[in-house]
Each structure stands twice: as C-alpha cells, then as structure tokens.
Amino acid sequence: MSRIIYSFLLYLAVPLVLLKMYLRGRKAPAYHKRWCERFAFIKALPDNKPVIWVHSVSVGETIASAPMVKQLMALYPNHQFVVTTMTPTGSDRVKALYGDTVHHVYCPYDLPDVQSRFLNRIRPTLALMMETELWPNTVAACHKRNIPIVIANARLSEKSAKGYGKLGGLTRQMMEQITLVACQNSTDGERFKQLGLTDKQLRITGSVKFDITVDSEIHRQANELRKRWETGAERKRDILIAASTHQGEDEQVIAAFKQVLAKNKDALLVLVPRHPERFNQVFQLIEGNNLSAIRHSQTSETTPETQVILGDTMGELMKLYATADLAFVGGSLVENGGHNMLEPAALGTPVLSGPSIFNFNEISQELVSSGGMKLVQSSNELAEQASELLASSDLRNSMGEKGKIFVESNRGALQELLNLVQKTLKV
Known part of the structure; x- marks a missing residue:
C-alpha cells in the first residue's frame, strides 16, 4: 500500500472515528472535549527554547515513560517538553505527574495536513515514541523536517508484526525513516528487522518498566x-x-x-x-x-x-x-x-x-x-x-x-x- 492510499482511507475514516469518540463520550465525558487538539489546532509554542516531543498512548505508557522524561528534563533544562497522549486517562496522568512543567496536548491524528500543522506549531528537535507507536504520516513528516525519531521501550507482538507486514511498502518506507528503535528484547527486535529495519537502526536495551522506583x-x-x-x-x-x-x-x-x-x-x-x-x-x-x-x-x-x-x-x-x-x-x-x-x-x-x-x-x-x-x-x-x-x-x-x-x-x-x-x- 502507498502512503497516498493509506492517507485517503484515513480521511474517509475520520467521520467514523469522531462518531466513536462521541459514543464513547456518553460514558466518559472527557472524550467530548478538546477535539481541536486532535486536529492540531493548538497554540504555537514559544520559539526561545528547543523542544523534545514524547508520545505515550495512555496511562501505562505515560507511567513507564515518566522516569525517562524526568531525567531528560534534568539533563536538558533549557529545553521545552511536549508530552502527548491519546486518551483522557493518559492526559490526567500527565497532569498529575508533571503539572505545568511540560506542555500537554492530545496527539493529533495521523493525517498529512494535521501532522504538518502540529510539527509547525511545536517544532521538535527530537520525537520520542513509546513502545509501538508507528504512524506512517507522522514518521514521514518528521523525516521530511530532519527530526530524529526514536521508538523508545519498543515492543512488537507477533500479531502486530503481521498487521504491519500486510501494509508492504508503506511499512518498509516507514522503517527506513525511523532513526532508532530501542527495543525491549531480541525477539521483538527480529520482528522489526523483518519489516525492514536495519541492524544499524536497532538497539536491544531491555524494558524501562524494570526501572520502576518505589519510594x-x-x-x-x-x-x-x-x-x-x-x-x-x-x-x-x-x-x-x-x-x-x-x-x-x-x-x-x-x-x-x-x-x-x-x-x-x-x-x-x-x-x-x-x-x-x-x-x-x-x-x-x-x-x-x-x-x-x-x-x-x-x-x-x-x-x-x-x-x-x-x-x-x-x-x-x-x-x-x-x-x-x-x-x-x-x-x-x-x-x-x-x-x-x-x-x-x-x-x-x-x-x-x-x-x-x-x-x-x-x-x-x-x-x-x-x-x-x-x-x-x-x-x-x-x-x-x-x-x-x-x-x-x-x-x-x-x-x-x-x-x-x-x-x-x-x-x-x-x-x-x-x-x-x-x-x-x-x-
């Protein structure tokens, strides 16, 4: 599949996605709010400091990424940090963990114009994606702007690998554009390589979830x-x-x-x-x-x-x-x-x-x-x-x-x- 066809199908799916959000919001009202963020209609960040963007889907990834984000904030005190999530519960966790020390918005949908608008508003110097966040238009937009993309604490189940494999050239192109995959284990690393990732792009680091701190x-x-x-x-x-x-x-x-x-x-x-x-x-x-x-x-x-x-x-x-x-x-x-x-x-x-x-x-x-x-x-x-x-x-x-x-x-x-x-x- 080409990225053009993928994007066309994704645009067609937007009304269904919004309907699902609306229906889910009947039980969880937070899903009815802040829809503009999902299309990257957000305020541009001040351009006086470089930006590191961290994306964690929901609660689990947000908690797992917290020690990494906090240490990066200590290492790069002159940087701004943008942390995105997809769910309201993830949003709540970000606010509880960091307060106003990071910028938080919902991650925008993987549409070409939306991702272009988002990157123009935040201008990151690095994109850190937690676990299995592989989105073709997001990766392509970062690659076009020479923004390094690191998949952190990466994992790829056999089921997910088969799904990405069915996308053929679209997945291979995405793998070529990723800067680095820091993978939890060698088994998942081999699955990434089967999809087109090279040895040079892969590191086996183990899981950051082992580095949990209990005070x-x-x-x-x-x-x-x-x-x-x-x-x-x-x-x-x-x-x-x-x-x-x-x-x-x-x-x-x-x-x-x-x-x-x-x-x-x-x-x-x-x-x-x-x-x-x-x-x-x-x-x-x-x-x-x-x-x-x-x-x-x-x-x-x-x-x-x-x-x-x-x-x-x-x-x-x-x-x-x-x-x-x-x-x-x-x-x-x-x-x-x-x-x-x-x-x-x-x-x-x-x-x-x-x-x-x-x-x-x-x-x-x-x-x-x-x-x-x-x-x-x-x-x-x-x-x-x-x-x-x-x-x-x-x-x-x-x-x-x-x-x-x-x-x-x-x-x-x-x-x-x-x-x-x-x-x-x-x-």
Whole structure:
C-alpha cells in the first residue's frame, strides 16, 4: 500500500472515528472535549527554547515513560517538553505527574495536513515514541523536517508484526525513516528487522518498566491505609487486589473471590477496573453479587461486613498494590494481552495472571520462571491459587521476594536509553 492510499482511507475514516469518540463520550465525558487538539489546532509554542516531543498512548505508557522524561528534563533544562497522549486517562496522568512543567496536548491524528500543522506549531528537535507507536504520516513528516525519531521501550507482538507486514511498502518506507528503535528484547527486535529495519537502526536495551522506583512514601501511605481498613473491620484482613480488570473479567474475579471467601472469611478484595468509565458499572456488579462493598473514592472506612473495596481513583495503583498480600493483574483472563506485572513484583507482592499475556510475553515468562508469578487459566484456578497463597505467609513471602529480585536484576534499560537519546541529539 502507498502512503497516498493509506492517507485517503484515513480521511474517509475520520467521520467514523469522531462518531466513536462521541459514543464513547456518553460514558466518559472527557472524550467530548478538546477535539481541536486532535486536529492540531493548538497554540504555537514559544520559539526561545528547543523542544523534545514524547508520545505515550495512555496511562501505562505515560507511567513507564515518566522516569525517562524526568531525567531528560534534568539533563536538558533549557529545553521545552511536549508530552502527548491519546486518551483522557493518559492526559490526567500527565497532569498529575508533571503539572505545568511540560506542555500537554492530545496527539493529533495521523493525517498529512494535521501532522504538518502540529510539527509547525511545536517544532521538535527530537520525537520520542513509546513502545509501538508507528504512524506512517507522522514518521514521514518528521523525516521530511530532519527530526530524529526514536521508538523508545519498543515492543512488537507477533500479531502486530503481521498487521504491519500486510501494509508492504508503506511499512518498509516507514522503517527506513525511523532513526532508532530501542527495543525491549531480541525477539521483538527480529520482528522489526523483518519489516525492514536495519541492524544499524536497532538497539536491544531491555524494558524501562524494570526501572520502576518505589519510594518510602508509597509504603508509608499503604501501611496507613491498610491500618484504617483493618481497624474498621476490627480484625486482620488477607488482602487480594485485582488490578486493571476489563469488561468480562470482573465477573470472573468476583466469582473467584466468592470461592476464596468460602474458605477465608477474613479475605478482602480490592477491585480496580482499568477504565474509569466502568467504575459505576463494576460497583453495581459487586453489589449484584451480594457482596458488601465501599468505594475508595468516597471513604477509606470499612466495617466488619466489608468484603470488597472498589478502587475507583486514578494514580493510586502502586499504593493499592502495596496494601495487598497478593496481586492479580488483569487484562489476562480476557483476550487483552495483560498489563504491567512488574509493578506489584517490584513491591515484593506475589503475582497471579491469566493466560493472555502477549503484551508482556517475554517478561511474563521470565517472571514465572523466576518464581515471582503464577499463571492461572480460569476463574476456578484463580480461586484455588489465591486461597492457597493467602493461607500461607511463607509461600507469599518466598514468591514475593523472588519477584522483587527478578525486577532488581533487570534494571538498567533506562540509563541505556538516555545514553542513546543523548547521542541522537548530538548528531
């Protein structure tokens, strides 16, 4: 496919994209706002400082990129930073992480005139794209202006590689125009090369998600929160957190937890849906299963009857992980590819995950091999494993320590990535 045909089809799709945004906005009103940014109708940045542009799609990529962005800000204090996202939740994370120290807008659509307008308004000296953000017109527009393009913390699943491969010459041309791909592992690196990337353009750095920092404040806040929960309950609780769950997965988690409760009346479930527009729906689901629940956003006060706490706030996941004795990482009992299991592992919390882990395929396999995570194939198996682990602090401590060691032994990708960015900016 040529880029002209690709662009023509994309222009035809714009009304459908806007309709989807409108419909999604009925549940998440933030999708109804700031549409102008998606077409790059934004205020031009002051031209007194050079600009580094970082694009992270949503919450996960924004959090993963934060240590890199903050270190770059320290290394380049005379630069301006533009951080773009595609989702309102990602936008909220950017504002929470950086405040007014970066410029944030939604990333504009991959249309030739839109990307031209966007680059004319921000004039970046470097474009850093997180993970698998490969957009032909964006790459071409940067290449035309001699703006280096670095794909940071890059990954490419087999499914994604096949999709890009079907675009033929369009993908090959895009690969030729990318300056550097800093890839998480050699398997994904080979997939990039099969699409046309050269050895000169590829570096295997590991994943910056291993470089997650857990400060003492997280543990302090988590300990205080857990004490409040247990004081209200008038007894010690065995806490299972199920985080980043998706539609069709909450039902399985709740069914598993009811089996856990049958064996352990002191168990407490902290259920954290991935998307905020589903908070109300999931709370109704919990109550519909005759479980006594509170919403974390409204109160931290439990009662002896409280069985479930709905984690319906943003930006507190690490703190909630730190309260727990055991973590189930969602997006994995449904075909969503899983979410970041390194976050609980870095805290020394034992991890359970479902079988759908293609977003973290190599990392998850290595974490399982290290003994820090177990895979479950069903709701019933989740109940069995959770019951066994909650019943034994020795098993939990051993598993959690192995996961923590695994994370710590794989740190270093962030520094290597920073070195590559510094070299790219000097060229």
